Amino acid sequence: MPSSYAPLAATGTFALIAWVIAIPLAGAAILLLGGRRTNRFGHLLGCAASVGSFVLGAVLFFALLGKPGDQRSYDQHVYTWVPVPGFSADAGFHLDQLSIIFVLLITGVGSLIHIYSVGYMAHDEQRRKFFAYLNLFLAAMLVLVLADNYLLLYAGWEGVGLASYLLIGFWQHKPSAAVAAKKAFIVNRVGDVGLSLAVMLMYTTFGSFAFGPVFNGVSGAKTGTLTAIGLLLLLGACGKSAQFPLQSWLGDAMEGPTPVSALIHAATMVTAGVYLIVRSNAIFDAAPNARLVVTIVGAVTLMLGAIIGCAKDDIKKALAGSTMSQIGYMVLAAGLGPIGYVFAIMHLVTHGFFKAGLFLGAGSVMHGMNDDVNMRHYGALRKFMPWTYVTFGLGYLAIIGCPPFSGYWSKDKIIEAAFSQGGTSGWILGCTTLLGALITAFYMTRVMLMTFFGQKRWVADEQGHEPHPHESPWVMVVPMAVLAVGSVAAGALFSYHSAFVNWLEPVTGHSDGRLPFSDALLQVITLAVVALGVAYAWSLYGRQEVPAQAPAGAFATRAARRDLYGDAFNELVFMRTGQYLTRVLVYFDLKGVDGAVNGIAAGLGGSSGRLRRLQTGFVRSYALSMFGGATLLIAALLLVRG
Amino acid sequence: MNPANYLYLSAILFTLGALGVLIRRNAIVVFMCIELMLNAANLAFVTFARMRGALDGQIIAFFTMVVAAAEVVVGLAIIIMVFRTRRSASVDDANLLKY
Numbered sequence: 156m157p158s159s160y161a162p163l164a165a166t167g168t169f170a171l172i173a174w175v176i177a178i179p180l181a182g183a184a185i186l187l188l189g190g191r192r193t194n195r196f197g198h199l200l201g202c203a204a205s206v207g208s209f210v211l212g213a214v215l216f217f218a219l220l221g222k223p224g225d226q227r228s229y230d231q232h233v234y235t236w237v238p239v240p241g242f243s244a245d246a247g248f249h250l251d252q253l254s255i256i257f258v259l260l261i262t263g264v265g266s267l268i269h270i271y272s273v274g275y276m277a278h279d280e281q282r283r284k285f286f287a288y289l290n291l292f293l294a295a296m297l298v299l300v301l302a303d304n305y306l307l308l309y310a311g312w313e314g315v316g317l318a319s320y321l322l323i324g325f326w327q328h329k330p331s332a333a334v335a336a337k338k339a340f341i342v343n344r345v346g347d348v349g350l351s352l353a354v355m356l357m358y359t360t361f362g363s364f365a366f367g368p369v370f371n372g373v374s375g376a377k378t379g380t381l382t383a384i385g386l387l388l389l390l391g392a393c394g395k396s397a398q399f400p401l402q403s404w405l406g407d408a409m410e411g412p413t414p415v416s417a418l419i420h421a422a423t424m425v426t427a428g429v430y431l432i433v434r435s436n437a438i439f440d441a442a443p444n445a446r447l448v449v450t451i452v453g454a455v456t457l458m459l460g461a462i463i464g465c466a467k468d469d470i471k472k473a474l475a476g477s478t479m480s481q482i483g484y485m486v487l488a489a490g491l492g493p494i495g496y497v498f499a500i501m502h503l504v505t506h507g508f509f510k511a512g513l514f515l516g517a518g519s520v521m522h523g524m525n526d527d528v529n530m531r532h533y534g535a536l537r538k539f540m541p542w543t544y545v546t547f548g549l550g551y552l553a554i555i556g557c558p559p560f561s562g563y564w565s566k567d568k569i570i571e572a573a574f575s576q577g578g579t580s581g582w583i584l585g586c587t588t589l590l591g592a593l594i595t596a597f598y599m600t601r602v603m604l605m606t607f608f609g610q611k612r613w614v615a616d617e618q619g620h621e622p623h624p625h626e627s628p629w630v631m632v633v634p635m636a637v638l639a640v641g642s643v644a645a646g647a648l649f650s651y652h653s654a655f656v657n658w659l660e661p662v663t664g665h666s667d668g669r670l671p672f673s674d675a676l677l678q679v680i681t682l683a684v685v686a687l688g689v690a691y692a693w694s695l696y697g698r699q700e701v702p703a704q705a706p707a708g709a710f711a712t713r714a715a716r717r718d719l720y721g722d723a724f725n726e727l728v729f730m731r732t733g734q735y736l737t738r739v740l741v742y743f744d745l746k747g748v749d750g751a752v753n754g755i756a757a758g759l760g761g762s763s764g765r766l767r768r769l770q771t772g773f774v775r776s777y778a779l780s781m782f783g784g785a786t787l788l789i790a791a792l793l794l795v796r797g
Numbered sequence: 798m799n800p801a802n803y804l805y806l807s808a809i810l811f812t813l814g815a816l817g818v819l820i821r822r823n824a825i826v827v828f829m830c831i832e833l834m835l836n837a838a839n840l841a842f843v844t845f846a847r848m849r850g851a852l853d854g855q856i857i858a859f860f861t862m863v864v865a866a867a868e869v870v871v872g873l874a875i876i877i878m879v880f881r882t883r884r885s886a887s888v889d890d891a892n893l894l895k896y
């Protein structure tokens with residue numbers, strides 16, 4: 156169990172917490188408000204803000220490192236956000252072992268990607284705006300991970316959603332990008348409703364949004380309420396992290412510029428859901444049913460993403476499928492409880508390195524190939540782009556879990572934790588993770604072989620330009636190289652003397668599970684499974700020539716190309732039903748409500764039009780009617796009296 | 798003489814007046830028929846006053862005469878104005894005020 160939540164006041168070095176957020180926020184503000192005047196130095200300012208934030212993050216990290224394990228949790232109260240009697244909402248930040256990992260990941264990978272974007276976006280007229288949005292994203296994401304209460308976390312959560320929307324639709328002149336941005340925003344909204352309901356439920360249950368009262372109040376709350384909060388938090392996590400059933404937006408989000416895909420849709424934002432679950436570990440520990448659902452969602456997405464990744468010919472969409480699948484691993488691990496929290500975060504960090512590296516490599520390949528994303532038009536690029544080949548290759552080895560690269564350390568631990576769960580569910584989850592490792596090895600080998608090996612299958616673009624693949628400029632290569640170093644070394648470094656586990660244990664708690672069989676056997680099986688995936692992919696894409704036109708494919712391939720009909724399902728169940736519902740409502744409105752109102756008016760109008768004809772203008776006819784009327788009146792009077 | 802005969806005469810005069818109003822087109826004739834109806838009513842009032850030996854009916858007859866005189870002044874003025882503008886005294890021609 157984690158020690159109870161009792162942070163210290165942030166003084167001295169730790170008073171810098173707010174500045175970590177303020178720097179990129181100021182960068183975004185200057186670039187957005189300064190307008191065209193900042194075009195000349197916008198990219199440099201963006202990079203400087205990001206690096207500055209990273210340096211502060213590193214200072215805070217070393218300051219934490221210098222403290223003993225039970226004094227690594229700090230709260231900084233900035234101001235009272237909503238000063239209303241009977242309701243308290245503060246803007247305050249919380250720094251501990253978990254949030255500092257995220258701060259370093261976000262600002263570190265973020266800085267590398269900022270630098271990479273200087274080269275990647277060099278020819279884009281809107282480059283300054285791009286950096287403004289990237290800085291805005293950094294600020295919002297840092298608010299998300301540093302908030303000391305769920306309301307501020309929610310503000311950051313919405314902020315990253317906005318930044319994601321702006322960046323997916325950055326090339327909004329392309330209709331596909333504009334639609335993808337809208338789709339991401341709307342699907343995220345479904346998840347956000349879940350998170351906001353969870354936050355409200357927390358307030359009614361614990362009387363506060365702040366982490367302290369919530370986590371310390373868990374023991375006094377009903378299990379049913381905690382399960383409800385857990386499931387609503389999971390819904391929020393599903394939206395942001397592209398987990399089943401809200402996974403459909405991530406593939407389309409690849410319409411954004413590649414650095415965005417690397418930073419937001421691979422390394423940081425999409426992992427916010429995992430952060431949310433791990434941060435709320437106190438709630439999930441007390442709600443085993445919610446945790447079970449978390450593992451199921453993780454396992455389903457893990458398989459779903461992997462299968463989709465196998466069939467995509469678009470290099471970025473294949474990597475997006477892979478991201479979905481890897482986050483599935485993290486969510487599954489987080490759902491395992493104290494056995495898995497630490498490894499969820501560890502895999503999150505190593506994944507941040509190698510997946511960002513892979514995406515930057517994909518961006519570098521696209522840069523050299525006239526922005527063609529179809530892997531069937533690649534081939535033999537290893538001779539032309541050696542640096543990209545090497546860095547992508549190292550990321551590849553890391554993601555398939557080849558020892559001693561970083562993915563091996565983190566993924567292996569998740570597989571181990573899944574089997575340690577025990578019972579039938581342990582076996583099911585363990586076998587799912589193993590199968591996921593097999594498919595991961597298959598699809599990543601496929602990407603690798605189709606891109607860098609085989610024969611040239613290059614085609615000219617629409618304007619007739621033949622591609623001339625060339626190595627990208629150093630400003631793009633260096634970040635890729637740094638991330639490749641991370642993909643190689645991070646796992647081993649984290650696992651050295653269980654450094655990562657010891658670091659996070661005070662926040663998340665940790666318990667070692669017990670494997671139903673020997674550890675060595677599992678290692679052998681995992682490696683065998685990975686080797687099998689690699690070999691099968693080689694037999695399909697290495698030994699045989701890859702056709703430049705996609706073959707029709709079996710039913711499963713066609714289904715996977717269409718994201719396993721996720722979009723078709725959404726369209727059929729939600730969009731069409733919604734359309735029919737609105738159509739019925741419109742019909743009711745037009746025929747029912749409007750019909751009644753218009754009918755009464757038309758009836759009155761029509762009858763008065765007819766009655767009007769009585770006014771002929773002939774005095775004598777009026778006289779006759781008066782005479783007749785008088786006669787009738789008198790007759791009636793006589794009758795009544797009679 | 799039996800006073801009921803005056804009432805019969807009054808009824809006959811009133812009927813003649815009413816028929817004249819309904820049938821004739823000339824505004825002057827219609828006007829005179831209205832006077833005829835008013836005076837038929839006056840005759841009935843006076844007869845009833847005589848039959849009952851009370852003065853009420855006779856007083857009302859005076860009122861009627863005053864009202865009729867005023868009405869003649871206004872009515873004749875309108876008829877003359879209409880005749881001047883439309884060159885016709887027919888009540889059917891003056892039918893602009895309609896639907």
